[in-house]
Amino acid sequence: MKKIEAIIKPFKLDDVKDGLSGLGVKGLTVTEVKGFGRQRGHKEVYRGAEYQVDFISKIKIEIVMESGLVAEAVKMIQEKARTGQIGDGKIFIIPVEEVVRIRTGETGKEAI
Amino acid sequence: MNAGDTAFVLVSAALVMLMTPGLALFYGGMVRNKNVLGTIMQSFIILGIITLEWVLWGYSMSFGPDHGSIIGGLDWFGLKDVGMNPSADYGSTIPHVAFMIFQCMFAIITPALITGAFAERLKFSAFLLFVLLWATFVYNPLAHWVWGVGGWMGKIGALDFAGGTVVHISSGVSALAAALIVGKRLGYGSTAYIPHNLPMTITGAAILWFGWFGFNAGSALACNGLAANAFIVTHIASALAALSWMFMEWWHRGKPTTLGAASGAVAGLVAITPGSGFVGPVSAIIIGALGGVFCYGGVLLKSRLGYDDSLDVVGIHGIGGTWGALATGLFASTKINPDGANGLFFGNPGQLWIQIVSAVTTMVFAFIMTFIILKIIDGVIGLRVSEEDEVKGLDISLHNEAGYSL
Numbered sequence: 001m002k003k004i005e006a007i008i009k010p011f012k013l014d015d016v017k018d019g020l021s022g023l024g025v026k027g028l029t030v031t032e033v034k035g036f037g038r039q040r041g042h043k044e045v046y047r048g049a050e051y052q053v054d055f056i057s058k059i060k061i062e063i064v065m066e067s068g069l070v071a072e073a074v075k076m077i078q079e080k081a082r083t084g085q086i087g088d089g090k091i092f093i094i095p096v097e098e099v100v101r102i103r104t105g106e107t108g109k110e111a112i
Numbered sequence: 113m114n115a116g117d118t119a120f121v122l123v124s125a126a127l128v129m130l131m132t133p134g135l136a137l138f139y140g141g142m143v144r145n146k147n148v149l150g151t152i153m154q155s156f157i158i159l160g161i162i163t164l165e166w167v168l169w170g171y172s173m174s175f176g177p178d179h180g181s182i183i184g185g186l187d188w189f190g191l192k193d194v195g196m197n198p199s200a201d202y203g204s205t206i207p208h209v210a211f212m213i214f215q216c217m218f219a220i221i222t223p224a225l226i227t228g229a230f231a232e233r234l235k236f237s238a239f240l241l242f243v244l245l246w247a248t249f250v251y252n253p254l255a256h257w258v259w260g261v262g263g264w265m266g267k268i269g270a271l272d273f274a275g276g277t278v279v280h281i282s283s284g285v286s287a288l289a290a291a292l293i294v295g296k297r298l299g300y301g302s303t304a305y306i307p308h309n310l311p312m313t314i315t316g317a318a319i320l321w322f323g324w325f326g327f328n329a330g331s332a333l334a335c336n337g338l339a340a341n342a343f344i345v346t347h348i349a350s351a352l353a354a355l356s357w358m359f360m361e362w363w364h365r366g367k368p369t370t371l372g373a374a375s376g377a378v379a380g381l382v383a384i385t386p387g388s389g390f391v392g393p394v395s396a397i398i399i400g401a402l403g404g405v406f407c408y409g410g411v412l413l414k415s416r417l418g419y420d421d422s423l424d425v426v427g428i429h430g431i432g433g434t435w436g437a438l439a440t441g442l443f444a445s446t447k448i449n450p451d452g453a454n455g456l457f458f459g460n461p462g463q464l465w466i467q468i469v470s471a472v473t474t475m476v477f478a479f480i481m482t483f484i485i486l487k488i489i490d491g492v493i494g495l496r497v498s499e500e501d502e503v504k505g506l507d508i509s510l511h512n513e514a515g516y517s518l
Contacts, residue, residue: 044306045365047375047411047424051304 001096002070006061007089008081013059015080023072026112029062039087058089064096064112113198114205117334121203121210124330127323128217132159132224134319139228141313142423144305146505147232148515154227158220158243165247166216167191173252175202178262183253201261203333214330222251222279228423229287230294233502236510238495245485250286250478254278270470271444271452274331276386276436277474284430285475286482287421293486294495296420298502310371317374321350324381328388341448342388346381349400353380356404375428379407382432387440390452395443407432434471441467
């Protein structure tokens with residue numbers, strides 16, 4: 001089992017979600033996050049005073065899946081979240097040791 | 113006694129009362145979220161403290177029997193002799209107590225305006241003491257000079273219909289003294305002090321605009337044509353200043369902002385206040401439009417000069433109030449108010465000089481007195497919270513509350 005963590009542009013969330021659903025992904029977790037990479041921040045102006053805001057709003061998606069599905073899912077996220085502009089985000093793939101469904105106590109594949 | 117006038121002044125008093133919680137929202141939205149309650153509290157609790165001060169000695173010092181054209185005596189302490197019958201001098205068609213409570217709301221909002229200058233860093237005890245001393249030794253004498261029978265500014269013919277000098281120049285200049293003495297917020301220059309809730313600020317600005325109809329039109333103290341004139345010129349000036357500030361910012365910084373539109377609206381209200389009972393609608397267009405431009409320039413001044421007037425009290429109330437006082441000397445017309453005077457553009461250059469004298473005297477007096485009061489408080493109990501408390505935020509460190517929870 002693997003976990004995919006993807007940082008994407010907020011307005012691409014719906015496209016990514018629909019794409020992943022089509023692949024049979026059964027659930028995902030979304031968080032609003034802030035950070036910076038090569039895109040750096042942006043400027044905000046309040047009463048004529050300019051402030052550099054270093055952290056930009058992004059969306060983080062977390063999905064746990066069987067290892068066999070990962071390549072396809074990563075390809076889907078990359079296709080759906082891409083604009084070609086700087087700041088499109090990143091995808092991380094992390095090994096998962098165990099999954100437990102709280103309601104039933106099922107573990108492993110059955111619990112995903 | 114006139115029932116219509118009485119009803120109008122009582123409703124106007126209620127409108128002006130609403131301005132102080134409106135100001136609390138206007139300011140509260142502009143600070144960081146860890147200081148929202150601390151900032152709102154500094155306006156809200158003044159409704160408590162100044163009401164008591166006003167009833168006990170404030171009204172008497174401001175409007176009581178004159179001593180040397182400088183101050184009212186304590187003859188009306190605790191509203192002694194201030195009753196339900198009209199006073200000959202203050203609104204001859206309404207109960208004296210109605211005039212008293214209308215004026216009480218002015219005494220409340222004026223120190224609340226100053227709190228924007230030292231937002232996010234003042235100790236609560238120091239704040240309470242400051243408000244009490246400032247009201248007693250700055251506001252009450254000023255109100256007496258301008259509006260009290262026998263006050264010297266009124267005697268030389270200074271025109272201030274609803275408080276350009278007493279409310280706005282005094283609070284704006286006191287804010288400058290406060291920003292200088294209290295000092296900058298931690299992290300000034302490196303931290304971005306970004307407003308945490310602009311919709312709250314816009315709501316506050318809208319409440320201020322609404323309440324200002326009571327402030328200016330109510331100052332006619334009667335439900336008549338003069339009140340209607342004050343009402344419309346107030347609205348016109350606010351509208352124009354919202355536009356002019358927005359266009360200035362658009363031109364200067366590339367984007368029109370909501371904070372700019374709201375700030376401009378308030379700047380226009382400030383600018384028209386002293387002249388609202390003396391100028392006509394076309395003059396109001398000019399006063400408002402230039403008010404927005406001057407105050408936009410005024411808020412840019414603070415980063416040039418390096419003082420931390422957190423929420424731009426100097427730029428909006430100091431600059432806007434001064435422009436309003438001078439504009440009254442330019443645009444006043446006896447066609448609007450036969451009891452007033454003509455300004456420079458209506459053939460009476462002398463009026464402008466009188467306005468300059470009253471504005472400058474108010475500035476010098478308010479600055480020096482505020483300076484002394486804050487130095488004394490600093491020496492006795494200290495002005496600022498500890499660095500640790502300032503970083504934690506006033507909501508938790510002073511009030512044990514948080515404005516927002518998960």
